[in-house]
Amino acid sequence: xxxxxxxxxxxxxxxxxxxxxxxxxxxxxxxxxxxxxxxxxxxxxxxxxxxxxxxxxxxxxxxxxxxxxxxxxxxxxxxxxxxxxxxxxxxxxxxxxxxxxxxxxxxxxxxxxxxxxxxxxxxxxxxxxxxxxxxxxxxxxxxxxxxxxxxxxxxxxxxxxxxxxxxxxxxxxxxxxxxxxxxxxxxxxxxxxxxxxxxxxxxxxxxxxxxxxxxxxxxxxxxxxxxxxxxxxxxxxxxxxxxxxxxxxxxxxxxxxxxxxxxxxxxxxxxxxxxxxxxxxxxxxxxxxxxxxxxxxxxxxxxxxxxxxxxxxxxxxxxxxxxxxxxxxxxxxxxxxxxxxx
Amino acid sequence: xxxxxxxxxxxxxxxxxxxxxxxxxxxxxxxxxxxxxxxxxxxxxxxxxxxxxxxxxxxxxxxxxxxxxxxxxxxxxxxxxxxxxxxxxxxxxxxxxxxxxxxxxxxxxxxxxxxxxxxxxxxxxxxxxxxxxxxxxxxxxxxxxxxxxxxxxxxxxxxxxxxxxxxxxxxxxxxxxxxxxxxxxxxxxxxxxxxxxxxxxxxxxxxxxxxxxxxxxxxxxxxxxxxxxxxxxxxxxxxxxxxxxxxxxxxxxxxxxxxxxxxxxxxxxxxxxxxxxxxxxxxxxxxxxxxxxxxxxxxxxxxxxxxxxxxxxxxxxxxxxxxxxxxxxxxxxxxxxxxxxxxxxxxxxxxxxxxxxxxxxxxxxxxxxxxxxxxxxxxxxxxxxxxxxxxxxxxxxxxxxxxxxxxxxxxxxxxxxxxxxxxxxxxxxxxxxxxxxxxxxxxxxxxxxxxxxxxxxxxxxxxxxxxxxxxxxxxxxxxxxxxxxxxxxxxxxxxxxxxxxxxxxxxxxxxxxxxxxxxxxxxxxxxxxxxxxxxxxxxxxxxxxxxxxxxxxxxxxxxxxxxxxxxxxxxxxxxxxxxxxxxxxxxxxxxxxxxxxxxxxxxxx
Numbered sequence: 001x002x003x004x005x006x007x008x009x010x011x012x013x014x015x016x017x018x019x020x021x022x023x024x025x026x027x028x029x030x031x032x033x034x035x036x037x038x039x040x041x042x043x044x045x046x047x048x049x050x051x052x053x054x055x056x057x058x059x060x061x062x063x064x065x066x067x068x069x070x071x072x073x074x075x076x077x078x079x080x081x082x083x084x085x086x087x088x089x090x091x092x093x094x095x096x097x098x099x100x101x102x103x104x105x106x107x108x109x110x111x112x113x114x115x116x117x118x119x120x121x122x123x124x125x126x127x128x129x130x131x132x133x134x135x136x137x138x139x140x141x142x143x144x145x146x147x148x149x150x151x152x153x154x155x156x157x158x159x160x161x162x163x164x165x166x167x168x169x170x171x172x173x174x175x176x177x178x179x180x181x182x183x184x185x186x187x188x189x190x191x192x193x194x195x196x197x198x199x200x201x202x203x204x205x206x207x208x209x210x211x212x213x214x215x216x217x218x219x220x221x222x223x224x225x226x227x228x229x230x231x232x233x234x235x236x237x238x239x240x241x242x243x244x245x246x247x248x249x250x251x252x253x254x255x256x257x258x259x260x261x262x263x264x265x266x267x268x269x270x271x272x273x274x275x276x277x278x279x280x281x282x283x284x285x286x287x288x289x290x291x292x293x294x295x296x297x298x299x300x301x302x303x304x305x306x307x308x309x310x311x312x313x314x315x316x317x318x319x320x321x322x323x324x325x326x327x328x329x330x331x332x333x334x335x336x337x338x339x340x341x342x
Numbered sequence: 343x344x345x346x347x348x349x350x351x352x353x354x355x356x357x358x359x360x361x362x363x364x365x366x367x368x369x370x371x372x373x374x375x376x377x378x379x380x381x382x383x384x385x386x387x388x389x390x391x392x393x394x395x396x397x398x399x400x401x402x403x404x405x406x407x408x409x410x411x412x413x414x415x416x417x418x419x420x421x422x423x424x425x426x427x428x429x430x431x432x433x434x435x436x437x438x439x440x441x442x443x444x445x446x447x448x449x450x451x452x453x454x455x456x457x458x459x460x461x462x463x464x465x466x467x468x469x470x471x472x473x474x475x476x477x478x479x480x481x482x483x484x485x486x487x488x489x490x491x492x493x494x495x496x497x498x499x500x501x502x503x504x505x506x507x508x509x510x511x512x513x514x515x516x517x518x519x520x521x522x523x524x525x526x527x528x529x530x531x532x533x534x535x536x537x538x539x540x541x542x543x544x545x546x547x548x549x550x551x552x553x554x555x556x557x558x559x560x561x562x563x564x565x566x567x568x569x570x571x572x573x574x575x576x577x578x579x580x581x582x583x584x585x586x587x588x589x590x591x592x593x594x595x596x597x598x599x600x601x602x603x604x605x606x607x608x609x610x611x612x613x614x615x616x617x618x619x620x621x622x623x624x625x626x627x628x629x630x631x632x633x634x635x636x637x638x639x640x641x642x643x644x645x646x647x648x649x650x651x652x653x654x655x656x657x658x659x660x661x662x663x664x665x666x667x668x669x670x671x672x673x674x675x676x677x678x679x680x681x682x683x684x685x686x687x688x689x690x691x692x693x694x695x696x697x698x699x700x701x702x703x704x705x706x707x708x709x710x711x712x713x714x715x716x717x718x719x720x721x722x723x724x725x726x727x728x729x730x731x732x733x734x735x736x737x738x739x740x741x742x743x744x745x746x747x748x749x750x751x752x753x754x755x756x757x758x759x760x761x762x763x764x765x766x767x768x769x770x771x772x773x774x775x776x777x778x779x780x781x782x783x784x785x786x787x788x789x790x791x792x793x794x795x796x797x798x799x800x801x802x803x804x805x806x807x808x809x810x811x812x813x814x815x816x817x818x819x820x821x822x823x824x825x826x827x828x829x830x831x832x833x834x835x836x837x838x839x840x841x842x843x844x845x846x847x848x849x850x851x852x853x854x855x856x857x858x859x860x861x862x863x864x865x866x867x868x869x870x871x872x873x874x875x876x877x878x879x880x881x882x883x884x885x886x887x888x889x890x891x892x893x894x895x896x897x898x899x900x901x902x903x904x905x906x907x908x909x910x911x912x913x914x915x916x917x918x919x920x921x922x923x924x925x926x927x928x929x930x931x932x933x934x935x936x937x938x939x940x941x942x943x944x945x946x947x
Contacts, residue, residue, distance in 0.1 A: 117806040117808075118803075118804070118806055148595065148597045148598050148601075148633050149591075149594070149598055150598075150601060150630075150633070150635055150638055151591050151593070151598065151601060151602040151605060152591065153605055153606065153609055155590055155591045156590045156591070157590055157591040157592070157593070157602055157606075158550065158581055158590070158592065158593075159549060159564070159602060159603060159606055160606050160609075174635075174638070176633035176634060176635045177633075177634070178597065178632065178633055183841060183842075183843070185841070189838070189839045189840060189841060190806055190807035190808045190839040191807070191808055191809070191810050191839050191840045191841065191844065192840075192841050193806070193808050194808060205575065206575075206577075207575075208575035209538070209574060209575040209576050228773065256773055257806075258775060258805050258806075258808060258809065261634075265632055268628075268631075268632060269632065272572065272573045272628060273573045273574070273575045275573070276569060276572075276573040277569075277570070277572070277573030277574040277575055279533060279534060279535075279536050279538075279574075280534070280536075298727070301691060301694075301728065301731070302727075302728070302730075302731055302771070302774070303776070304694055304695055304698045304731065304735075306636075306662045306663075306665040306666035306695065307631050307634065307636060307666040308631075309662060309691070310627055310631045310636065310639075310659075310662050310663065310666060311627070311628055311631040311632060313627075314624040314625070314627040314628040314631070315628060317620075317624050318621055318624045318625065318628075321620060321621050321624070322621075327621075331523075331526060331559070331562060332478070332523045332524075332526050332527040332530075333478070334408075334411075334412075334471075334475065334478070334519075334523070336412055338360065338361045338362065339361070339362050339363075339364060340361060340362070340363050340364070340372075340405060340408055340409060340412070341363070341364040341365060
């Protein structure tokens with residue numbers, strides 16, 4: 001078991017202390033920014049060697065595992081935590097790959113943060129990271145809401161023809177809000193907590209196709225934890241679990257948290273991706289997502305939340321349909337005749 | 343190793359399957375040829391085919407390749423396909439294709455059928471099929487990127503040959519089959535190889551160019567595209583505006599495009615142009631629920647042809663949609679029908695939903711209690727975990743019902759029943775904060791303020807202070823206990839934890855607390871602050887918030903002016919009272935309370 005990371009052990013490097021990050025960030029060379037991030041990370045994660053380039057780092061699972069285990073420590077969210085500081089500083093950079101590096105830990109951070117809130121632990125470190133994500137999204141959207149114009153089939157479109165509405169030519173707009181307006185927040189007020197975490201999840205979803213599978217597995221685990229046990233585990237038999245989930249269950253109430261729509265909606269989108277949007281068949285992720293969906297569905301039944309019942313229920317039914325062998329015909333296969341002709 | 347296996351297989355198969363090759367009016371059994379292929383003697387196999395069926399080298403290789411593919415020898419098939427020259431085949435096909443006519447659009451088919459006879463396209467289309475099978479073999483071997491390239495070349499070639507798109511009369515069935523398959527395969531190959539941008543263009547090409555696809559293929563491609571748009575997490579650039587008609591709907595992002603495609607598919611099914619695919623409505627349910635547009639979903643569900651859903655299924659789904667959209671009475675009506683004793687009276691989810699909806703209206707509360715009781719009874723076995731939910735709904739309904747009766751006895755009976763039910767629910771769901779809150783409210787309504795304050799504190803703890811109504815409830819309970827200064831402390835703490843736009847009700851509460859503590863100057867100051875907030879909200883409030891955020895009750899300006907008027911009148915600042923009343927009058931002309939205050943103002947005795 002390695003010592004808790006101290007600055008004294010590592011070789012002197014200009015980029016270790018938090019302050020010098022600002023001077024380093026002034027350099028416009030993206031490579032330099034990545035290098036500073038990597039160097040400061042190596043002083044925090046001492047159990048494995050950090051690869052030297054950002055692309056190698058993004059693909060390195062042992063470093064991710066090391067960071068995850070550091071995050072899972074009981075006091076990892078505190079204000080003076082080195083890792084939180086590193087995550088915060090790294091995300092402030094404008095380098096997209098550095099953003100990706102931080103985003104992959106969002107499920108873990110959000111999961112730990114929300115579950116530990118009820119334990120009244122101070123979590124200024126986690127809050128700083130989440131606020132940084134929120135601020136980024138607020139700026140990039142200029143606080144505007146994300147809306148969708150629901151189609152009306154009486155108007156023709158690129159995929160279908162229609163006579164169009166008889167009298168008026170104007171397209172009657174049916175604007176639906178997918179994500180509401182964002183007000184800037186400097187601190188995490190408890191009534192805004194769910195929204196801030198929800199926005200962090202939305203940001204995570206926007207890059208979901210580039211997130212590693214372990215991150216998605218972490219997310220599914222977090223969903224199950226948040227939904228709370230609602231009757232799935234029968235007779236108290238709990239199968240062998242990974243260490244992270246076992247830690248979660250020892251916390252108060254097993255990590256069950258209030259689930260307003262601001263959280264549920266991004267959660268559903270991410271689960272939908274894990275179930276049906278991943279490029280390669282990944283059975284483990286699909287299984288985990290399916291279990292998470294099941295938990296959310298049962299939780300929505302308990303809360304009698306019709307919108308969540310509809311969304312989670314549809315994902316579960318889709319999973320059933322996909323698993324049905326009847327539906328696994330390959331329509332692009334040629335017919336297997338015994339008579340082959342020219 | 344593979345060859346030994348395939349030899350074994352072919353030996354087994356020879357007992358079951360005998361294949362034949364036909365060409366140019368000649369027929370040949372495949373036994374010999376297969377044997378040669380198994381030995382690795384491609385040249386010999388090819389020459390025996392060329393002799394036996396008078397084929398040229400290309401045709402022979404294509405036919406053999408297909409044979410190997412069907413037998414499952416993918417590597418062998420690839421070897422055979424390697425030698426085929428696509429370019430030459432295209433040139434030949436181009437030469438034999440009819441010359442381009444005037445542009446064929448969907449509605450305007452050429453008047454006369456083809457003037458030339460259908461040119462024998464067999465040989466050249468055999469080549470295209472061979473390339474297609476090459477792509478399929480690569481796909482099955484996991485070499486998806488290469489497979490995608492091959493498949494794309496098929497489509498590119500076809501586009502070069504048929505520049506105006508394909509119509510019915512122009513191609514024979516075999517070529518059409520190959521084309522349809524290739525069109526359907528290409529996007530999924532790009533998807534599997536991770537090349538998302540190409541996948542998107544392939545989908546769009548499949549759906550907007552003229553490939554003469556049959557309805558089912560077209561429907562499948564549309565569905566696959568919709569699923570890709572919904573779930574891949576890759577934002578597609580909006581379709582080109584090249585073919586836009588005035589007043590038409592153009593999707594600007596993934597969600598819009600996906601919803602459009604799914605709705606079109608449902609419409610196709612309703613008009614009989616496509617087979618019912620149960621996943622389509624589920625995807626649409628998902629997409630529309632995410633956008634909180636369940637009323638649109640309800641309309642779509644209503645339009646689905648009868649026979650797809652049982653009527654109870656339909657009613658229950660519609661009830662969920664309507665209740666999610668806030669249309670409670672429509673939902674309750676539907677649930678009444680589906681919970682009728684001749685339909686499905688024991689459906690647990692329907693019972694609980696009905697009970698919940700009824701618990702919000704005093705006039706429906708008694709009916710709701712009935713549903714809740716049935717729910718509790720039916721929560722057996724696998725569903726036993728929902729028993730607590732049933733009890734909770736029962737408690738809520740009884741509590742609401744207690745607001746209606748005329749006699750004290752009836753009211754106290756209902757209230758104690760309500761508490762009993764809620765206590766029963768807590769035994770099942772001890773960690774459900776909503777239940778804790780509702781228990782607190784029940785106790786408060788029965789004036790058991792000590793219990794109420796205990797539960798309200800527990801609620802704030804259980805939710806980490808994230809739910810505003812918990813704070814307000816605690817403050818109200820404390821003030822009911824005359825503990826005004828503590829209530830004010832709670833209100834201040836709540837103000838710290840809320841964002842500006844949500845602070846209205848808290849400020850109003852604070853002002854009233856200040857009045858109760860005989861602190862009028864500070865009360866006035868609080869009212870002024872509240873007034874500024876309300877006016878700012880009125881002017882600059884962005885309309886685009888989700889429904890849940892709009893449900894928080896807002897303080898309206900009239901209330902503030904009226905409160906101020908009342909406050910000033912208690913301070914005997916009659917001029918200020920006049921001003922406030924005038925302002926209030928501008929907002930709402932006829933108000934009983936305002937007239938009362940006005941009267942007091944005129945007669946300050």
